Amino acid sequence: GKKTSETTINTVPIYAVIVFDRSNSMTYAENKWSNAKTAARTFAENLIEKYSNANIAMVTFGTEAQVRSNFVNNNLKNISDNELFGSEPDGGRAGGTNLHAGLMEAKELLSSTSVPTNAKKYVVVISDGAPTYYMEYSYWLRDYVVSGNGGNTKKKVLKATLDEAE
DSSP: OOOOOOOOOOOSOEEEEEEEEOSGGGGTSTTHHHHHHHHHHHHHHHHHHHOTTEEEEEEEESSSEEEEEEEEOSOGGGSOHHHHHOSOOOSSGGGSOOHHHHHHHHHHHHTSTTSOTTOEEEEEEEOSSOOOOEEEEETTTTEEEEESOSSSOOHHHHHHHHHHHO
């Protein structure tokens, strides 16, 4: 028999947001921080290599979330670790686990008018633990503020995070 192979070309654009945990606990175990960064880069680079129409964005979260990279369709090797992930968590107040804030940023990126309506949209979370903070709307400030105790997962924290993930 003859060996044949088929290549399927996916014409639907792919938009993926990596939501990356940079809470303090990411530094508690040996190599956790560097292994997580390697995993995020490997995922992104493999997706872009396999699908020429793939676009990757990066959001990091600790106590608050930050968009580190808007959607790119090229190799992330040209972006430094510090630019892509931020500096290694140092045990300070900014090191809580506010996955809810990270998911809010991912949703906003994927809802952007620059993302085609026919795109396949994905969110990939790289984290080591349960959320300890969430974003709560303050009617007085007319903005979201960080809520939660930062030490453990309360019902409100979990509910807000799960609702955002839907």
